[in-house]
Amino acid sequence: MPSSKIIEVREYTVRAHKREIHTRTFNFVCKQCEQSTQRETFGPRPLYCERCRPSQPPKKTVVPLHKRKPRATTYDSGKGIAG
Numbered sequence: 001m002p003s004s005k006i007i008e009v010r011e012y013t014v015r016a017h018k019r020e021i022h023t024r025t026f027n028f029v030c031k032q033c034e035q036s037t038q039r040e041t042f043g044p045r046p047l048y049c050e051r052c053r054p055s056q057p058p059k060k061t062v063v064p065l066h067k068r069k070p071r072a073t074t075y076d077s078g079k080g081i082a083g
């Protein structure tokens with residue numbers, strides 16, 4: 001016999017907020033290409049220009065970790081697979 005009940009879920013909102021970050025623009029010479037460059041950063045003085053060290057790496061090879069192959073040998077005793 002399935003038992004079901006109704007629970008009350010209160011409405012709630014998450015307020016949008018702004019976060020302030022402090023960025024600085026550095027004028028420096030890149031260590032790799034040795035070109036005088038300018039870069040905005042929120043941390044310490046950068047060493048490389050955006051060409052040599054892009055802030056966001058372009059590679060987008062994402063390996064899905066949740067796609068695991070089911071193994072038939074590593075069952076815990078008592079744990080069955082339902083469904």
Ligand SMILES: [Zn+2]
Pocket residue numbers: 030031032033034035048049050051052053
């Ligand atoms: Zn560079």
